[in-house]
Each structure stands twice: as structure tokens, then as C-alpha cells.
Amino acid sequence: RYASQPEILRYAQHVADRFYLHGDIQLNTNVVSAAFIEKSNLWELQTDDGDCFSARFLVMATGCLSQPNWPAIKGLDVFEGGLYHTGQWPQQDINFEGRKVGVLGTGSSAIQVIPQLAGQVESLTVFQRTANYAIPAHNRPLDADSIAKIKSDYTGLRARAKNTPRGVALLKPQRLAAEVSRDELIEDLEWRWQVGGLAFLEGFSDLTLNPDYNAIAAEFVREKIRTIVKDEETAELLCPANYIGAKRLCVDINYFETYNRENVELVDIRSNPMSAIRAKGVTLQDGFYELDDLVIATGFDAITGALLNINITGKDGRGLKQQWSHGPKSYLGLAMAEFPNLFTVTGPGSPSVLTNMLPSIEQHVDWIADCLEYMSGQNFSRIEASAEAQESWWAKVQEAASVTLRSKTATWYTGENIENKPHVFMPYVGGFHVYSEICKRVVAKGYEGFVFS
Structure with missing residues (x-):
């Protein structure tokens, strides 16, 4: 997909x-x-x-x-372990097996890399300042019939895509949330959650305009996070407080599920700020976190x-x-x-x-x-x-x-x-x-x- x-x-x-x-x-x-x-x-x-x-x-x-965008944190130049930015990832494979790895950031790039790292490392510490919404991608291999259907209508797909707000075929909202009941809105959100992908907010054209209807969609996703993540404190830290869709909406492959692994820890650096990066790890307000590698996922200018x-x-x-x-x-x-x-x-x-x-x-x-x-x-x-x-x-x-x-x-x-x-x-x-x-x-x-x- x-x-x-x-x-x-x-x-x-x-x-x-x-x-x-x-x-x-x-x-x-x-x-x-x-x-x-x-x-x-x-x-x-x-x-x-x-x-x-x-x-x-x-x-x-x-x-x-x-x-x-590299963060302005003291000590980046003294860290002795592997230092990687998600926007400048090496072409060669990196062996993280048996290593203590930290990820700074929880935006789109981090949401992609964190589940991939979790299965390789000894321990993964995620340093989060701001939680972000993510919708399951439900990524899967496409079967032969699906591929044939797409290839048979390339011209039509491209023409339809050019007539939509996002340049994607099928993503053209036809309704207003104001025109349906709360139950109908939630039913549509549930269907779109099961389908997965960026069409989640595309059922209604006013979800990123009206704060009341946006709040329903935002709470819907927060409840999904609370259902997926077993530790209540971690789940609440992963629940975003801002409008959904106001930032770029992310799609994920087992992102929230990753926090149920025993080797993954989430650290809130909004309440527990990172003061410096040292040769062997990072110093936060509450103490020192030893790391072999640090992945910077702080996005772009x-x-x-x-x-x-x-x-x-x-x-x-x-x-x-x-x-x-x-x-x-x-x-x-x-x-x-x-x-x-x-x-x-x-x-x-x-x-x-x-x-x-x-x-x-x-x-x-x-x-x-x-x-x-x-x-x-x-x-x-x-x-x-x-x-x-x-x-x-x-x-x-x-x-x-x-x-x-x-x-x-x-x-x-x-x-x-x-x-x-x-x-x-x-x-x-x-x-x-x-x-x-x-x-x-x-x-x-x-x-x-x-x-x-």
C-alpha cells in the first residue's frame, strides 16, 4: 500500500x-x-x-x-556514540542490535523510525516534547487484482486527483460535520480508522475549520491511543492536546503498540527538560540517560x-x-x-x-x-x-x-x-x-x- x-x-x-x-x-x-x-x-x-x-x-x-533541523542542545558535538538525523540517514545499514538507543522527537519521522528500531535494540528511550496524532497505515502488500485495477485507470485516477484539495484521488470531502449527528460522525471516523491512512479527516470538509467538531475527532483518536497503550501514564503522555489535522497528520505502522514493549521507555522532556548531551548519553533534569546511539528526529527547516x-x-x-x-x-x-x-x-x-x-x-x-x-x-x-x-x-x-x-x-x-x-x-x-x-x-x-x- x-x-x-x-x-x-x-x-x-x-x-x-x-x-x-x-x-x-x-x-x-x-x-x-x-x-x-x-x-x-x-x-x-x-x-x-x-x-x-x-x-x-x-x-x-x-x-x-x-x-x-538540528536542535540547539549543548553537547551534540561531544557525543561519542552514533549520531543520526532522520533527514540525513546513512545509505549503509546500521546495526543497532544490543545497543541502548535514544530518539529525540515524536513527529512524522520519529513515528516511522521508532517501531523499526524497537525490534532491534536492547533498549529504546524516546524523548518527547509534544505528542502527535497518528492514524494506522494498515500497510500491506497489494494483491494482483488491486494492482490491475489501479493500472487500468491511471488516466482517470490522475484526472480525479487534480480535482481534489490535496491532489489525491478520492480525497474530496462532500459533507459537513454540522449536517450529521455526533453518532454519525463517530461512525464515519471509526470506518476511516479501520481503513487507515490519510483519508481519516476527509469525510467532512469542516473538521479543520470548526473547533467543536474537531474536538470530537481528536478525542476519538485519544481514546484509541488509551485503548492501545497498556500503561495509563504512558498513554496519557502520548495523547496530543492540540487540534487534530492542524499539524501534518501522521500515519503509522504499530507506533502506539511499540510502547507496550518492555524495552521501550517514553520520557516527557516538557516537564523534564534535556539540559545537555554528554559523551555517553544525555542529561535531563531528573538525571542521566546512558546511550550508545542517538537518533535526532526534529524535522526540517x-x-x-x-x-x-x-x-x-x-x-x-x-x-x-x-x-x-x-x-x-x-x-x-x-x-x-x-x-x-x-x-x-x-x-x-x-x-x-x-x-x-x-x-x-x-x-x-x-x-x-x-x-x-x-x-x-x-x-x-x-x-x-x-x-x-x-x-x-x-x-x-x-x-x-x-x-x-x-x-x-x-x-x-x-x-x-x-x-x-x-x-x-x-x-x-x-x-x-x-x-x-x-x-x-x-x-x-x-x-x-x-x-x-
């Missing part, structure tokens, strides 16, 4: 082989700077090994969750982190960091004023992380490719988002978020997991299908909001 990392990697390699892409890709290379040169109307890029490249157009496809890790300068030497010091304003998540001929793929202000990323990426890449073809046909060599269009779109992004429960929750959607990052809602919550139509209308009106020369 859900592909593993090796399968996804094999597919990516297959695509690169089939379309002869290797010759156009330079791997293991970090771009450290990108500067727009007014005189030549070109972008000049420099890599960490000193190579320089020039290009008329620059497309930043740096990913929304590709810049790992999302959406803007990878972009701002590059020194990008536009017109008049204006830096992107300066431009985004109060929030990452853009036009449609595709381009920024003052940065000519620069495009972003699923940038801030687009649906991006609130959707199935592949349809969002494809939609952006198609839009950019069509735009470049249009420019070639019109003999234009320069494109830039207007400041007015950018301000107008950014206001729409914030307005759309303001009516949802997501705007009332501290999450990486708002940059609150990163110190000194502006706290603004970055993705567009209006839905993939709505956003795609907006982009089409922009093109139909002669690329409204863009300035060509």
Missing part, C-alpha cells in the same frame, strides 16, 4: 535511466550562491567546490522538507530552509534573506518580485506540503515550462513578478489560513520550530484544485501579475 524507500529510489533511478537524465545531472554538489547580474541578464551560480555556472533562467527545485541556505541575491544585490526577513512573500509560490528569471517549485504561497507533493510538483514544472515556451515565442528574455501581485497573493494566502484551525496552532507550517524564523503561515490552504485554476486564469489573462521584457 505504501512504497518503501528502496522501492521509491528504484523508481527514481528507472526514470533517470529511461529518459537519459544522468548526463544533465551533477550529483553530490552544493550550490552556495546564486546572483542575478543585471548587465548580462544572467544568473551566476557558485558551488562548494568552486565551480561556476551561468544561466538565463534559474529554477529552484530544492524541496520543502530537505533542510534538516521547512519550505524556506533549503532556499535560504543558498546566498541568493536579486536586483541591486538584494538578498532573499533580507527580502524574507518578515515572511516569505511570493507570487503563487512560483516567483518573487525583485528576483527576475527565478522560479520556485512548490515555494511558499503554493499548496505544497498540504498536498500530495508529486501532483503539486508536476503542476509547477508544467506551468514553468509553458511560461518559458511562451517567452521564447514572444522573444522575451526576462520575467519578474510585480510587487503588487505579490502583495495581493500573499494577503490571500494569509486570509485563507486565518479561517482554519491550522493558523491557531504552532507548527512548522508557520516556522515556529525554527529559532528566529518569521511566524507566518507559508502554504496556501485553499486546495490544489482551486490553486491550479488560479494559475490557469493568470495565464489566460496574459500572465497577469508578471512583467516581461
Whole structure:
């Protein structure tokens, strides 16, 4: 049902082989700077090994969750054991057998890695600050009939996916929780829990808008956690207090069941803070925890982190960091004023992380490719988002978020997991299908909001 990392990697390699892409890709290379040169109307890029490249157009496809966030905890550099970040996992297998392992974090990455580690290690200590909701994935091999059914309707599936808020076929709520009884709502939630996966909140379109109906869904999941986890104190620590769906909803494979194992311990570092990492373990307020290995699962500097890790300068030497010091304003998540001929793929202000990323990426890449073809046909060599269009779109992004429960929750959607990052809602919550139509209308009106020369 859900592909593993090796399968996804094999597919990516297959695509690169089939379309002869290797010759156009330079791997293991970090771009450290990108500067727009007014005189030549070109972008000049420099890599960490000193190579320089020039290009008329620059497309930043740096990913929304590709810049790992390492916690600001004293002593990371002195730990003598194995130190691993879930976002930078080694390609080679790691032997955790017989070792005392700690995991810092209980977000999406941790929820995936914790059950996998628990069966290998001597002991597993999970350091949790904030509990998160997770829905069972019910992962399983697909039978031949299921695979044949999917393959027989690829065109239809993709067309339906493009007409949904999340870019996923079948995920288009048709009802309001306000229109049904509490019993009917709970019955639907139970059915979706048994089915598993990210469709859990997709039965009703107002579950992430109305706090009262959201509370019913949240308590439903908390009761499931209390039923699964045998130790009452541990179960309560694992019960989230925030709105369900306001943060990215996780899916799991035996995550909560893992805490019933004798070799797994949950430590609440909100009430028992971690003060330092030592050579042989970690020090908390209540004492020292000896560890052989420490897995950091503290997520990413999302959406803007990878972009701002590059020194990008536009017109008049204006830096992107300066431009985004109060929030990452853009036009449609595709381009920024003052940065000519620069495009972003699923940038801030687009649906991006609130959707199935592949349809969002494809939609952006198609839009950019069509735009470049249009420019070639019109003999234009320069494109830039207007400041007015950018301000107008950014206001729409914030307005759309303001009516949802997501705007009332501290999450990486708002940059609150990163110190000194502006706290603004970055993705567009209006839905993939709505956003795609907006982009089409922009093109139909002669690329409204863009300035060509």
C-alpha cells in the first residue's frame, strides 16, 4: 500500500535511466550562491567546490522538507556514540542490535523510525516534547487484482486527483460535520480508522475549520491511543492536546503498540527538560540517560530552509534573506518580485506540503515550462513578478489560513520550530484544485501579475 524507500529510489533511478537524465545531472554538489547580474541578464551560480555556472533562467527545485533541523542542545558535538538525523540517514545499514538507543522527537519521522528500531535494540528511550496524532497505515502488500485495477485507470485516477484539495484521488470531502449527528460522525471516523491512512479527516470538509467538531475527532483518536497503550501514564503522555489535522497528520505502522514493549521507555522532556548531551548519553533534569546511539528526529527547516541556505541575491544585490526577513512573500509560490528569471517549485504561497507533493510538483514544472515556451515565442528574455501581485497573493494566502484551525496552532507550517524564523503561515490552504485554476486564469489573462521584457 505504501512504497518503501528502496522501492521509491528504484523508481527514481528507472526514470533517470529511461529518459537519459544522468548526463544533465551533477550529483553530490552544493550550490552556495546564486546572483542575478543585471548587465548580462544572467544568473551566476557558485558551488562548494568552486565551480561556476551561468544561466538565463534559474529554477529552484530544492524541496520543502530537505533542510534538516538540528536542535540547539549543548553537547551534540561531544557525543561519542552514533549520531543520526532522520533527514540525513546513512545509505549503509546500521546495526543497532544490543545497543541502548535514544530518539529525540515524536513527529512524522520519529513515528516511522521508532517501531523499526524497537525490534532491534536492547533498549529504546524516546524523548518527547509534544505528542502527535497518528492514524494506522494498515500497510500491506497489494494483491494482483488491486494492482490491475489501479493500472487500468491511471488516466482517470490522475484526472480525479487534480480535482481534489490535496491532489489525491478520492480525497474530496462532500459533507459537513454540522449536517450529521455526533453518532454519525463517530461512525464515519471509526470506518476511516479501520481503513487507515490519510483519508481519516476527509469525510467532512469542516473538521479543520470548526473547533467543536474537531474536538470530537481528536478525542476519538485519544481514546484509541488509551485503548492501545497498556500503561495509563504512558498513554496519557502520548495523547496530543492540540487540534487534530492542524499539524501534518501522521500515519503509522504499530507506533502506539511499540510502547507496550518492555524495552521501550517514553520520557516527557516538557516537564523534564534535556539540559545537555554528554559523551555517553544525555542529561535531563531528573538525571542521566546512558546511550550508545542517538537518533535526532526534529524535522526540517521547512519550505524556506533549503532556499535560504543558498546566498541568493536579486536586483541591486538584494538578498532573499533580507527580502524574507518578515515572511516569505511570493507570487503563487512560483516567483518573487525583485528576483527576475527565478522560479520556485512548490515555494511558499503554493499548496505544497498540504498536498500530495508529486501532483503539486508536476503542476509547477508544467506551468514553468509553458511560461518559458511562451517567452521564447514572444522573444522575451526576462520575467519578474510585480510587487503588487505579490502583495495581493500573499494577503490571500494569509486570509485563507486565518479561517482554519491550522493558523491557531504552532507548527512548522508557520516556522515556529525554527529559532528566529518569521511566524507566518507559508502554504496556501485553499486546495490544489482551486490553486491550479488560479494559475490557469493568470495565464489566460496574459500572465497577469508578471512583467516581461
